[in-house]
Amino acid sequence: MNRNIKYKMAKMRFIGCFFVYLSISILQSCKHDNLTMPVPNENIRPAADFIHNNYEMRLFDAALQKTGMAVELNEAGPFTVLVPNDLAFNEIGIFRPTDFDRMNKDSLRRIIAYHILPRRLYLSDIPSNAVDFRYATLEGSELYASIGSIMPGATAPSNMLFFSGAKTIRKDVVLSNGVLHVLDKLMKPQFEKNIQEWLSDKKEYTVFVAGLKKFGLWDQLAEKGPFTVFAPTNEALEKKGITMNFLDTAVPERYIAEVLFGAYIMYDKHFFISDSQVFSIINSNGSYKYHLKDNIHYMEYLANETYPTWKMSYYMKLRSNDTFYSIILADISYSVGAKMDYLCSNGVVHDLDQGLVSPDQVIKKEENEK
Known part of the structure; x- marks a missing residue:
């Protein structure tokens, strides 16, 4: 084999090795987020802390404090919390935290416990187009979930969800120990x-x-x-x-x-x-x-x-x-x-x-x- 051929072959081997080395270096220097393990979001709070830090839930928070249930809702759970917003309490004549003072504490606790499920219940967990589908509550009795998922011929779901007659106006709020839905009225068992x-x-x-x-x-x-x-x-x-x-x-x-x-x-x-x-x-x-x-x-x-x-x-x-x-x-x-x-x-x-x-x-x- 003459000298020119040997030289060309050596040059080709060098170029090939260089490109292999370059490719490995580029791959090692790139960050692939989709290949990394998900890290828990430290900003996701447990139920009671989340409620306490949301202004539209100040009356439900006051009810939790009054009944002593706030501590329980910060425990491991899991929980599904159905929170009537402040307007829902206003509708029944409760406008400030002190209004709970005129209520029987045990009765109030039962009503609040009825708004809590001892499980995670996302929108997707409820059967499509279900009416009066029952779920056990922390109080011990059952509530009724109804959902209009999709209309005939519709291309997008409606997902109109109600719990014992109360409409969910905010769904699937992720908590560190469960999930939360916001209601437009207080359920009245x-x-x-x-x-x-x-x-x-x-x-x-x-x-x-x-x-x-x-x-x-x-x-x-x-x-x-x-x-x-x-x-x-x-x-x-x-x-x-x-x-x-x-x-x-x-x-x-x-x-x-x-x-x-x-x-x-x-x-x-x-x-x-x-x-x-x-x-x-x-x-x-x-x-x-x-x-x-x-x-x-x-x-x-x-x-x-x-x-x-x-x-x-x-x-x-x-x-x-x-x-x-x-x-x-x-x-x-x-x-x-x-x-x-x-x-x-x-x-x-x-x-x-x-x-x-x-x-x-x-x-x-x-x-x-x-």
């Missing part, structure tokens, strides 16, 4: 009370209770159910001519009880007001229609978020029957969010500040013919 017991304790419904008793519809509300009750206030019934004086002299046999008082009761249904909103996402129709117990009169129930407050409101329409030419006997709406979604052991109660029908509208036919 009645724990061991059934609907009958709960209504009996409220003076604003005394005429409604007396009417249910008078017309034979009261005893059932202590049974298993479930029931959804739209409870008219004393003032609402008075505007329809239903007072204690009327009930004292009324002859039940003259009236259609299933309409006069039964129209306020939805049987075998457990509806938070927000469930209608979830139905509108699942099947594009949140309206629920059903016959009353007399099998003639027809009800329609719907709920939606109304402009400009975007607070949940509900609507009820009572018809004389289910035909196209039926007469609309009542068409009402209600939007006081603080007085909706009272969860009892055998169903849910909602407040109603308007009556549906007057006694004259539901007199039995044979009575009219006399």
Whole structure:
């Protein structure tokens, strides 16, 4: 082999080694973040510390301090904390931390514990398009999660999530010991009370209770159910001519009880007001229609978020029957969010500040013919 060939071969080997060395040097000098092990974010705080340092949660923080639960929520967990924001507390008349001083400490602790789950529950953990899916709480009872994930034909998910009627307005806030969701209202469980017991304790419904008793519809509300009750206030019934004086002299046999008082009761249904909103996402129709117990009169129930407050409101329409030419006997709406979604052991109660029908509208036919 001549000298020129040897020289060229040696030169090629040198150039090859140089490029190999250069490539290794470049690779070693580059930082590949996607190849490194993730380092825990030291800025992520445990639940109680996170809540304490967020201004929109100052009243929930005060409740944690009052009940002694703040220490517990900084422990290992894991927890899912459902935090009503300050506006949610304002809605029920709590504006400052000292307002908790007038509340029973044990009762307050139970309510706050109902807003905490002893597990991590992210949005993605809840079944798609679920309605009233149950989860155990730190209090010991169960709450209900409903989610409208995606509408038919939609390309992007809605993921409208509610817990026992309260809407999540901020989801999946990561904590070092769990996860947090922010709610727009305080959940209102009645724990061991059934609907009958709960209504009996409220003076604003005394005429409604007396009417249910008078017309034979009261005893059932202590049974298993479930029931959804739209409870008219004393003032609402008075505007329809239903007072204690009327009930004292009324002859039940003259009236259609299933309409006069039964129209306020939805049987075998457990509806938070927000469930209608979830139905509108699942099947594009949140309206629920059903016959009353007399099998003639027809009800329609719907709920939606109304402009400009975007607070949940509900609507009820009572018809004389289910035909196209039926007469609309009542068409009402209600939007006081603080007085909706009272969860009892055998169903849910909602407040109603308007009556549906007057006694004259539901007199039995044979009575009219006399």
